[in-house]
Amino acid sequence: VSLFFDNAKILVTGASGFLGQHCVNRLLGNCPSLHIAVRNKSDSVRSGIVEHCADLRVPAEAERLISQVRPTHLLHCAWATTPGSYRHAPENIDWLYAGVALVRAFGEHGGKRFVGVGSSAEYDPSDGPCSEDATLIRPASLYGQSKAALWAATIACAHRYGFSAAWGRVFLPYGPGDAPLRLIPSMLAALTASKPIEVTDGGQVRDFIFAPDAAELLVELLGAEASGAYNIATGRGVAVRDVIELIAARFNAHHLVRFGAVARRPDEYSSLVADMKKVERTFSWRPSMSVESGIDWVLKSAENHAIS
């Protein structure tokens, strides 16, 4: 990775978020100038990193950040992600509007390379695996609509200012740093305490990706020149039920899992899996973890934390 970033001044937004922190880990030590933007000041900042505080839902703050840092490379990870509410949170519109201001300011201040974190929620996956340039963009959620609109605006800004831009559509990330209310952490918490956990029927098929793998591909995108959208996924569909049973088996706790106790969301697709042909054509990146090994990693890590 290092060679890509020899003369780069990189800015990562959402750097304390789930994917942002893995991207920072990946970049740290591989670039001469690493700037991060976070909402709230950190207690301590690792050496090699310059931290900036900004509320990037406010256009003027987004513009100020860019004019102060003047990054050559911008990795835009910041967005509303509160489990349960982010899909329809009104602040998605703030992220969209201020996002356009951010991307525009990046162009106005001479930015060269933009990578934004998109989502599988932008696709209509009714016709099978989602392919970046063939599957229809028809998001069902405000989250997916706002992400899709920011990418559309980014294409225009990239054309206007002459920078190159890519968009990583992340499927279902999991792993270290995952929010406590999301599926895997909430299962671990319940089963560790020998408490029952209520879940859907679990028949939904999803493309799970280990968060450090997702970050690795996002950083690879940042170092590349290819424009366009790229799936950040593995290409393998796994039923949510299989993931749940994998974890339950490790706890010998199948009896604690109440399948079907929670209804699926009405707008949930039965299958949402990436077609990875475009990524495979363009990058040498391959996911380091299958969902089985990734979950083993998460469980081991939880055990170690419990011991220490």
Added chain:
Amino acid sequence: VSLFFDNAKILVTGASGFLGQHCVNRLLGNCPSLHIAVRNKSDSVRSGIVEHCADLRVPAEAERLISQVRPTHLLHCAWATTPGSYRHAPENIDWLYAGVALVRAFGEHGGKRFVGVGSSAEYDPSDGPCSEDATLIRPASLYGQSKAALWAATIACAHRYGFSAAWGRVFLPYGPGDAPLRLIPSMLAALTASKPIEVTDGGQVRDFIFAPDAAELLVELLGAEASGAYNIATGRGVAVRDVIELIAARFNAHHLVRFGAVARRPDEYSSLVADMKKVERTFSWRPSMSVESGIDWVLKSAENHAIS
């Protein structure tokens, strides 16, 4: 039309523009409260119209306009349209960014129905006639990219604020009010003066629509509740050469037309024609003019102007 707008407060932006003026003509007398936004103050404003001056490339002016008028219905026609330069004019980004501010303010102030003027330039027409929900959105020009991005942002804002929104993708409008530098007016000017005119080979097939017909369909959209994109076109493809020859024939001036003297733009599609099935399923509207009768209308109107 009148019944649709009984309790409406309508705001038309770009009201002095090519399509905007035909929309205003169509609305005038059919709604109790008609507000228009123009860049520069008019010398005289017709009775029944309230005029507002605003530069809608500036977000704060767009927001102020909406908070002052508080329209229930917004027909957004304003955009950069200078012949020759609008496709790649940097100000497309201003129209996009301030457009998001406008649409968002419309939602925040209780707006109910939005219709925006989109463009056939949003489509990739390689696979034949363009269908609103199946043809890929892959604009080649900054103009098309910016229009597509504003529609994507509008979808998100409509979801967020609960208004209904439609987007009229206009194909090739012509007719009264057309800018002097566009094909038909520039031909009329040259041939009236018996001067030669240089044109491309003319093999491009386009979907010409008489501007008052386009306005009629936009106003019908404004009065409807259907959400989504709709083509503003006729569904009939006509070679540009045929239009040129039609006009030349009326002047007995084939010898003045230099076909092929101008190169096609590199990003020009050989065919850009609308699939009108969705419009025909939803609306009783049909175009009143074929391109032959529309051009006759334009020529007669030019003669009358010359006589008077």
